[in-house]
Amino acid sequence: AQTVTQSQPEMSVQEAETVTLSCTYDTSESDYYLFWYKQPPSRQMILVIRQEAYKQQNATENRFSVNFQKAAKSFSLKISDSQLGDAAMYFCAYRSAWEDSSYKLIFGSGTRLLVRP
Amino acid sequence: ETGVTQTPRHLVMGMTNKKSLKCEQHLGHNAMYWYKQSAKKPLELMFVYNFKEQTENNSVPSRFSPECPNSSHLFLHLHTLQPEDSALYLCASSQDTGANVLTFGAGSRLTVL
Numbered sequence: 001a002q003t004v005t006q007s008q009p010e011m012s013v014q015e016a017e018t019v020t021l022s023c024t025y026d027t028s029e030s031d032y033y034l035f036w037y038k039q040p041p042s043r044q045m046i047l048v049i050r051q052e053a054y055k056q057q058n059a060t061e062n063r064f065s066v067n068f069q070k071a072a073k074s075f076s077l078k079i080s081d082s083q084l085g086d087a088a089m090y091f092c093a094y095r096s097a098w099e100d101s102s103y104k105l106i107f108g109s110g111t112r113l114l115v116r117p
Numbered sequence: 118e119t120g121v122t123q124t125p126r127h128l129v130m131g132m133t134n135k136k137s138l139k140c141e142q143h144l145g146h147n148a149m150y151w152y153k154q155s156a157k158k159p160l161e162l163m164f165v166y167n168f169k170e171q172t173e174n175n176s177v178p179s180r181f182s183p184e185c186p187n188s189s190h191l192f193l194h195l196h197t198l199q200p201e202d203s204a205l206y207l208c209a210s211s212q213d214t215g216a217n218v219l220t221f222g223a224g225s226r227l228t229v230l
Contacts, residue, residue: 004159033217043205045221091160095217104173105219107160 002027004094006108013082014116020067021077021111023092031097034068034075035105040088048090051075053097079113087115120144121222123208129228132198138225140191140208148214149191151183154205154224166191167214198229 003026013019025034036048051059051068058066063083067076079086092108121142130136140149151163165173166185180202182194191208205226209219 035217037221042223043207043226044223045207045209045219047218050217104162104175105160109157109159 002029002032002094002096002106004092004106004108006090006092006111008111009109010112010114012114012116013079013086015082015084017082018078018080019082019113021079021090021092021113023075023077023108025073025075025092025094025106027073027094027096029096029098033095033097034066035093035095036064036066036075036077037091037093037107038086038088039091039110040085045091049077082115084115084117087113089113121208121210121220123206123222123225125225126223127226127228129230130195130198131230132200134198135194135196137195138193138206138208138227140193140210140222142189142208142210142220142222144210144220146210146212146220147188148211148216149185149188150209150211150219151191151193152207152209154207156204160207164193165214172214195227198227200229203227203229 005024032053034051037045038048039045049061063080065078089110091110093105124139148167153161163177164183184192205224207224208222211219
């Protein structure tokens with residue numbers, strides 16, 4: 001079974017600085033998708049960025065980028081120029097690409113990001 | 118506005134009560150989901166509906182009963198709950214179950230006394 005591990009329960013960053021959140025996963029599949037979701041105090045989970053495993057190029061979305069290391073099964077999120085609004089819980093998630101397999105998103109336990117003004 | 122609306126935002130109920138959580142989406146999606154988010158635990162998928170048909174029940178106790186009358190609405194009926202059922206219940210939707218992107222609601226915070 002696939003698992004997703006976020007080893008950092010909490011991280012802190014100074015406003016305008018850069019922070020990296022770690023995520024590792026375990027799977028025997030070769031084709032899958034990886035996601036980072038943000039959950040601010042409003043509680044709504046918002047998709048931040050996603051990565052297709054077959055793509056070697058790391059995904060980027062404005063100030064958010066990932067470092068996808070397929071062989072190492074690592075998928076870290078880098079937030080550049082951190083803003084106060086980035087403070088939230090961040091969840092890493094995995095989804096199999098096989099249609100006849102589970103379409104479930106498998107979430108990690110989350111990392112709470114604090115942004116210091 | 119997220120496109121996925123959940124009501125109520127907060128609910129407190131006794132173990133013998135019957136209550137329902139409601140989820141509504143206006144995104145034209147055909148798949149809807151219930152997740153349970155407990156403190157310090159990963160999100161747990163509970164139920165999946167695709168085109169109004171339940172396609173997955175992730176070993177959820179029968180005291181949780183889902184209902185999907187149409188593709189835009191999803192309910193979670195609650196009956197004889199336990200204190201350990203206290204959690205944030207998140208609804209999500211997607212174009213269909215093969216889609217990669219889920220849109221979540223803001224959740225219903227449930228407290229069982």
